[in-house]
Amino acid sequence: MTPVTSSLRERRRAMLALPLAALLAVGGGYLVTARAAPKERVIKLTVKRFEYSQKEIVLKRGQPVVIEITSLDVPHGFSVPDFNARADVVLPGKVTRVRFTPDRDGTFAYLCDIFCGTGHEQLEGHFVVRG
Amino acid sequence: MGMDRRQFMRLAGIGGVVFASGLPGWARAQGYGTSADEFFFVQLSDLHWGFSDAKVNPDFDGTLKKAIVAVNALSEQPDFVVFTGDLTHNTDDPRERRRRLGQVKEMAAALKVKNLKFMPGEHDAALDNGKAFEEFFGKTYYAFDHKGVHFIALDNVSDPAAALGEEQLRWLAADLAARDRKAPIVVFAHRPLFDLLPQWDWATRDGAKAIDLLMPFANPTVFYGHIHQENHHTTGHIAHHSAKSLMFPLPAPLSQPKRAPLPWDPSEPYRGLGFREVELEQKGVKVAIQELPVVKPGAA
Numbered sequence: 112m113t114p115v116t117s118s119l120r121e122r123r124r125a126m127l128a129l130p131l132a133a134l135l136a137v138g139g140g141y142l143v144t145a146r147a148a149p150k151e152r153v154i155k156l157t158v159k160r161f162e163y164s165q166k167e168i169v170l171k172r173g174q175p176v177v178i179e180i181t182s183l184d185v186p187h188g189f190s191v192p193d194f195n196a197r198a199d200v201v202l203p204g205k206v207t208r209v210r211f212t213p214d215r216d217g218t219f220a221y222l223c224d225i226f227c228g229t230g231h232e233q234l235e236g237h238f239v240v241r242g
Numbered sequence: 243m244g245m246d247r248r249q250f251m252r253l254a255g256i257g258g259v260v261f262a263s264g265l266p267g268w269a270r271a272q273g274y275g276t277s278a279d280e281f282f283f284v285q286l287s288d289l290h291w292g293f294s295d296a297k298v299n300p301d302f303d304g305t306l307k308k309a310i311v312a313v314n315a316l317s318e319q320p321d322f323v324v325f326t327g328d329l330t331h332n333t334d335d336p337r338e339r340r341r342r343l344g345q346v347k348e349m350a351a352a353l354k355v356k357n358l359k360f361m362p363g364e365h366d367a368a369l370d371n372g373k374a375f376e377e378f379f380g381k382t383y384y385a386f387d388h389k390g391v392h393f394i395a396l397d398n399v400s401d402p403a404a405a406l407g408e409e410q411l412r413w414l415a416a417d418l419a420a421r422d423r424k425a426p427i428v429v430f431a432h433r434p435l436f437d438l439l440p441q442w443d444w445a446t447r448d449g450a451k452a453i454d455l456l457m458p459f460a461n462p463t464v465f466y467g468h469i470h471q472e473n474h475h476t477t478g479h480i481a482h483h484s485a486k487s488l489m490f491p492l493p494a495p496l497s498q499p500k501r502a503p504l505p506w507d508p509s510e511p512y513r514g515l516g517f518r519e520v521e522l523e524q525k526g527v528k529v530a531i532q533e534l535p536v537v538k539p540g541a542a
Contacts, residue, residue, distance in 0.1 A: 190440065222443060
């Protein structure tokens with residue numbers, strides 16, 4: 112059995128190694144979590160035919176967000192293709208959560224990808240991501 | 243200077259596919275007559291019958307009729323005509339939807355060629371899962387054979403989430419299972435099967451699964467609509483060709499902030515609208531595409 116010894120130096124080394132181990136184990140998306148992760152920001156959104164309650168949402172680069180979205184009428188979609196984030200469906204009266212971390216500056220569309228009627232193609236908004 | 247088909251193929255840069263734009267009858271005018279294993283069909287797409295914004299298309303109730311006249315005026319008639327979806331413009335009213343679908347069917351009956359293949363688009367089918375479409379035109383996905391070529395019409399619109407679904411994918415897998423891997427296969431779909439531009443909803447959620455099923459075959463070609471413009475793309479060795487609309491053109495991917503219809507240009511009416519001939523040679527191994535206008539330039 113390996114003896115369990117942990118000098119201060121070893122413990123420091125282990126703490127420093129943890130983020131790297133996490134990165135290697137599960138990918139870069141968790142690196143931020145392993146370090147002092149920025150607090151997840153909650154953004155509440157509603158959708159109805161044919162508009163989201165916010166057309167433009169400003170996000171901070173690197174800060175995780177969770178979009179809590181509810182439909183006010185029929186099933187809708189919510190997709191952020193640039194961050195590979197998507198709800199299967201946004202149902203009336205039910206909160207659907209979509210999580211992602213914007214990792215680059217720019218303007219990125221979100222849109223309904225569940226056909227909801229004549230104005231479906233105009234049901235969209237965008238995130239503005241800044242550092 | 244004349245240009246023979248071989249030169250066109252080199253210019254196109256995609257093996258086995260010819261692109262050309264011009265006036266009806268190009269292929270036959272060039273002396274490429276049809277032999278027993280060569281034939282052509284016509285693709286009409288995105289008719290959006292019922293759309294009525296005169297600022298976008300002041301001839302909203304005449305463009306489809308003109309296209310039908312143009313097809314009937316071809317020097318040779320196609321073996322069949324396929325309508326790749328969005329026959330009608332969406333309406334929330336189920337009765338109005340049926341009225342529009344019925345009108346399209348009635349107008350299409352004026353085509354000289356009687357072998358017509360209809361497919362739904364999301365405007366026809368997404369709000370009732372294809373129910374009204376099926377009442378007028380039958381199944382939303384199906385397969386048929388014609389002169390040695392296997393054709394498959396897929397439905398990626400009746401599910402409002404724009405997915406083919408597991409049931410249809412199982413059907414597709416079974417349809418393909420028994421086929422020779424070298425057999426020519428032509429696939430019709432309304433939406434692109436690949437991720438052309440998900441930011442504009444130009445994709446199919448599980449389209450990659452259909453492409454995976456087609457990948458082992460030597461000669462699959464996909465014709466689709468939805469994006470209201472000509473677009474040519476390959477996924478591996480599979481070519482995907484989108485068709486123009488018969489109501490309004492949409493902008494090239496990301497060429498403008500929004501996917502709003504391109505404005506009508508009075509100096510060039512019907513610009514960006516049209517239909518296409520697709521000629522299949524060597525039992526579908528070679529594909530020649532000819533884009534045709536609704537109205538000959540200068541004749542509007």
